[in-house]
Amino acid sequence: MAPAKKFLARMSIRSTMIAALAVTGLQPASATASSTVGPPGPTPAATSAPSRPAALADVVGNDWRIDRLTTAAATWDTVTNAHIRMPPNGQVYGSLGCNSFFSHVTMNGTQLTFGELTTTRMLCAQNERAFEVALSNILSHHTFTAQADGGKLTLVADNGNLIHLSRGPLAHVTGVQWQVNTLTTHGVSRRPITSAHISINTGAHQARGDLGCMTAFSAPVTARGEQITFGRLSTSDVPCKGPDRTFRNALHGTLHEHTFTTELHNGNLTLTGTDGDRIILNPSA
Known part of the structure; x- marks a missing residue:
């Protein structure tokens, strides 16, 4: 199936290369040059993940709500309807929390590698903007191993960052x-x-x-x-x-x-x- 909060301004698709972080920790207040603030009170957290590898067949084709992000610096709880979907055609799309995004994903064994993100450009609340900057930098041009824990899914990045998700029906439809x-x-x-x-x-x-x-x-x-x-x-x-x-x-x-x-x-x-x-x-x- 082909590739998805209310848009607050005219939607204008742009292809933007979001620089991958070269360090294992992401600083919420300075994830990119355009982000100067983080969401209120990110809490320090050590990276840990479930130990059971997930079959990619269980990951692909499902809607996943993004519950929180974990880096060496902090844990970021989701602030809005952030979600991700990976059809079996090598595409990936969803919401960063405020802006929608689209990209390609390469699957190799139990690993997923995300490419360059194409995003919409909307005016976002301060906490939404901070969350999506963090998520963008974690996702873009990184390789992940998927690990399952019941109805939960954790994507473990090659630099140790984590994306915590839970299965949700038609997450890309809700909240818009x-x-x-x-x-x-x-x-x-x-x-x-x-x-x-x-x-x-x-x-x-x-x-x-x-x-x-x-x-x-x-x-x-x-x-x-x-x-x-x-x-x-x-x-x-x-x-x-x-x-x-x-x-x-x-x-x-x-x-x-x-x-x-x-x-x-x-x-x-x-x-x-x-x-x-x-x-x-x-x-x-």
């Missing part, structure tokens, strides 16, 4: 407001006349948003593997006419009690229904 770009039903494609958006929280099993024409909705959702199922939609009662009404009703009918396969590509999300209907969404600017 997705703007509806195109709705295709029965072979007919439509674009919203007024803003339509969807936010999904798989942890809370809930979705909410706007169907267009200022019609708010909420619905229960369940996630399993790469699929997400919407339950019965509850909507606000807003008068609507013409093309707005046509689009709103079509989106309601597409979402209502339907199951979709999710696909993330270059930061955009596609929901494909079992009947072939499709919704293309972009992260909100």
Whole structure:
């Protein structure tokens, strides 16, 4: 499956070489030249990891929440919806906590080597920025050994830094407001006349948003593997006419009690229904 918090500014993809650290410890306040502060109160921690190697088949194809980072200098607890996903095609993508990223990964035996990171450029809160600078420097151009501990995963870097992760269904979907770009039903494609958006929280099993024409909705959702199922939609009662009404009703009918396969590509999300209907969404600017 191809390659993914709300964007606070215009998304502009850039390819940026993030320098790999030559030391085993990462200083939170000076991980890169552009980072001058760290998150409040990083706690000193010694690097240690589970002892059982993980099969790469268990790592690839799953969504992993990033729980914390451990370096010789400190432990960094995640500050937001940081996650990582590695499809079996050699690509890797996810969220650094504020900005999304994309890269390539080389797999050799039990080891993973990450390449250059391509990231979005957004305005981020101070603690989010500090966390993602630390994560970027740990990930970029380093080789990791994957070690498992139940539903947890630890990536042990060649310089001793650790990334602690836990399995989470569709982590790349959660925590983002997705703007509806195109709705295709029965072979007919439509674009919203007024803003339509969807936010999904798989942890809370809930979705909410706007169907267009200022019609708010909420619905229960369940996630399993790469699929997400919407339950019965509850909507606000807003008068609507013409093309707005046509689009709103079509989106309601597409979402209502339907199951979709999710696909993330270059930061955009596609929901494909079992009947072939499709919704293309972009992260909100």
